[in-house]
Amino acid sequence: MVLxxxxxxxxxxxxxxxxxxxxxxxxxxxxxxHGIIMEVSHTDPxxxxxxxxxxxxxxxxxxxxxxxxxxxxxxxxxxxxx
Numbered sequence: 001m002v003l004x005x006x007x008x009x010x011x012x013x014x015x016x017x018x019x020x021x022x023x024x025x026x027x028x029x030x031x032x033x034h035g036i037i038m039e040v041s042h043t044d045p046x047x048x049x050x051x052x053x054x055x056x057x058x059x060x061x062x063x064x065x066x067x068x069x070x071x072x073x074x075x076x077x078x079x080x081x082x
Contacts, residue, residue: 003048003065006076007037011068030069035061036076 003009015027035050046065055061063070 001065001070001072003037003040003045003070003072004076005037005039007072008034008074008076009037009048009050009063009070009072010034011063011070013068033061034073035063 010032012027012030013033014031016029016031017027019026019028033052034054035052037048038051039049041047041049048063048065048070050061050063052059052061
């Protein structure tokens with residue numbers, strides 16, 4: 001999955017329910033946050049600077065593609081697109 005500036009994404013922020021098993025804790029019923037990618041890290045492309053659209057306490061977030069379960073909802077416009 002290639003993420004680019006301008007993409008509208010959602011990521012798992014938390015879970016409403018957790019269940020404990022012998023091998024660990026699993027989250028169910030995810031709570032999502034939505035935002036627009038403003039910058040992709042040049043040193044580690046798994047880290048994104050995102051302007052969060054539905055965050056009350058803070059608007060800028062650093063999202064980790066590996067741990068935050070990122071999903072692309074819509075592609076942003078790229079100046080090189082035709």
